[in-house]
Amino acid sequence: MQNGASNQVYETPVCLQYTESGVIPHLCWELSSLINDENSPLIVSLSKTIIMKNAVQTFGKGFAKYANIPENRPFILTVNDSLQAIKSGQNDKLGVAVWTPGGRQKINSENFTELISIFKPKMFVSLCDSDTPIDATVKRVDRSVTRTLSYLDDCLSLKDNIVFAAVEGGFKKKQRMFSAEETAKRDVHAFVIDGFHMYGEETVEKFDTSDVKQLLKETLNLLPRDKPRVMFGAFNPKTVLELIHLGIDIFDSSYACFLTERGMALTFSDSFDISNLNFQTLNLLEKDYVEDFKPLSEKCECYTCKNNFTRAYINHLLNTKEMLAYVLLNLHNLHEYYEFFRNVRKQLSIS
Numbered sequence: 427m428q429n430g431a432s433n434q435v436y437e438t439p440v441c442l443q444y445t446e447s448g449v450i451p452h453l454c455w456e457l458s459s460l461i462n463d464e465n466s467p468l469i470v471s472l473s474k475t476i477i478m479k480n481a482v483q484t485f486g487k488g489f490a491k492y493a494n495i496p497e498n499r500p501f502i503l504t505v506n507d508s509l510q511a512i513k514s515g516q517n518d519k520l521g522v523a524v525w526t527p528g529g530r531q532k533i534n535s536e537n538f539t540e541l542i543s544i545f546k547p548k549m550f551v552s553l554c555d556s557d558t559p560i561d562a563t564v565k566r567v568d569r570s571v572t573r574t575l576s577y578l579d580d581c582l583s584l585k586d587n588i589v590f591a592a593v594e595g596g597f598k599k600k601q602r603m604f605s606a607e608e609t610a611k612r613d614v615h616a617f618v619i620d621g622f623h624m625y626g627e628e629t630v631e632k633f634d635t636s637d638v639k640q641l642l643k644e645t646l647n648l649l650p651r652d653k654p655r656v657m658f659g660a661f662n663p664k665t666v667l668e669l670i671h672l673g674i675d676i677f678d679s680s681y682a683c684f685l686t687e688r689g690m691a692l693t694f695s696d697s698f699d700i701s702n703l704n705f706q707t708l709n710l711l712e713k714d715y716v717e718d719f720k721p722l723s724e725k726c727e728c729y730t731c732k733n734n735f736t737r738a739y740i741n742h743l744l745n746t747k748e749m750l751a752y753v754l755l756n757l758h759n760l761h762e763y764y765e766f767f768r769n770v771r772k773q774l775s776i777s
């Protein structure tokens with residue numbers, strides 16, 4: 427994958443950095459440098475930032491400068507936020523419903539292209555209708571596919587952007603194949619395989635690769651192999667590995683942030699082996715950790731573990747609602763999630 431802003435090349439599978447309004451949750455940019463995330467591009471979602479439109483417009487230099495994002499970190503504007511569930515039944519011919527802190531906003535092609543001209547992202551995901559849960563009707567899925575293709579054509583009329591095109595079709599084969607074939611005909615830079623889940627907590631709890639495996643394989647077969655395939659969502663390491671084997675190249679780090687918000691820590695067994703993946707999530711809020719003076723993970727090289735912040739200390743910080751708990755946990759969780767991707771790349775290259 428090539429970074430359009432600096433021509434930096436990223437080895438795949440790669441993990442994009444999840445942000446809330448252009449900031450890694452709980453971390454300032456100085457602290458973020460402690461995570462070895464290889465300066466991967468950031469994802470910035472519409473729902474968290476659309477309320478800043480007027481301020482960014484007045485500022486006049488685009489979202490990255492407005493949000494003080496470091497120059498070496500390009501961002502990708504996305505429609506959906508990986509940690510925010512889509513509310514079903516809200517999209518119609520007036521546009522795609524985006525839930526902002528100030529309530530619902532309908533976004534159509536005109537609003538979207540205006541936003542692109544104000545936010546000035548080098549890369550963005552085309553406007554898409556992702557409301558296709560497993561029980562969606564054929565009519566609903568048809569509309570999602572048709573509208574998403576029409577939004578894509580409007581997005582492609584913008585010049586000089588790297589466009590990640592959304593491929594829809596829910597769980598319906600005919601619609602998936604049509605969406606993939608039509609999207610592949612367009613001059614796009616990457617494909618976002620969307621509409622297989624509804625984002626948010628439900629993705630962590632319910633997304634099962636076996637439900638989408640066959641349809642995903644057939645979809646990917648219709649897409650040119652020289653362009654990256656992306657799947658956004660809070661996926662645990664096992665799911666990520668299954669999706670990599672099916673042909674997905676690009677993910678995001680929202681799963682690590684999801685765990686942090688719940689006072690949980692991601693850990694892997696000492697010997698990392700992709701053919702026998704062994705990971706755990708520790709719930710640091712539990713009483714078991716009150717007198718556990720071990721680091722979150724014995725072999726972890728993150729700031730939190732290397733500086734002897736113990737499980738007991740983090741349990742105490744969580745119970746006293748200290749913000750430092752989330753800072754320390756997110757530094758660890760993001761470190762482990764990125765380390766997982768590094769290990770996967772290493773083992774895939776030698777297998």
Ligand SMILES: [Zn+2]
Nearest residue numbers: 726728731758
């Ligand atoms: Zn650690």
